[in-house]
Amino acid sequence: MNSxxxxxxxxxxxxxxxxxxxxxxxxxxxxxxxxxxxxxxGDEPPWSTEMSGGSVQITSxxxxxxxxxxxxxxxxxxxxxxxxxxSGSGTAELPELLGWEEVLADLYKSAxxxxxxxxxVVDSLIEELERKSQDAG
Numbered sequence: 001m002n003s004x005x006x007x008x009x010x011x012x013x014x015x016x017x018x019x020x021x022x023x024x025x026x027x028x029x030x031x032x033x034x035x036x037x038x039x040x041x042g043d044e045p046p047w048s049t050e051m052s053g054g055s056v057q058i059t060s061x062x063x064x065x066x067x068x069x070x071x072x073x074x075x076x077x078x079x080x081x082x083x084x085x086x087s088g089s090g091t092a093e094l095p096e097l098l099g100w101e102e103v104l105a106d107l108y109k110s111a112x113x114x115x116x117x118x119x120x121v122v123d124s125l126i127e128e129l130e131r132k133s134q135d136a137g
Contacts, residue, residue: 004095007071007084011107014049014056018110025049025058025111047111054081058108061087065112069104 001009017023025047046059054075061068068087072080083090086101113119 003092008095008100011103015110025115047115058111
């Protein structure tokens with residue numbers, strides 16, 4: 001398994017754990033991404049999660065929420081040790097696994113959903129509208 005395949009394996013585990021609610025994502029406080037400091041004025045900022053051994057960031061390189069995506073990995077001192085990008089950029093070898101680009105896209109969507117609490121917001125709105133509908137009927 002080459003270094004790119006290992007990062008795809010990491011991304012898949014992160015997707016699973018994010019969906020289970022055991023991995024939480026936040027806006028990257030240092031925004032170490034290639035485009036500079038994050039702004040919430042309409043662009044899609046990087047998302048990061050930290051663990052005891054280091055941290056991971058997932059970002060849409062041109063900040064439109066779509067390809068190309070970049071997955072940098074940092075050690076516990078905040079030094080980037082590896083990265084994989086869907087545009088062929090990054091330090092890792094390109095994965096041999098088919099469909100790996102979509103894995104990074106899924107990770108970005110999962111991280112964004114977790115970081116913004118999308119599920120909770122939508123559930124709350126549905127509950128409120130259903131309550132209003134029952135009250136009116």
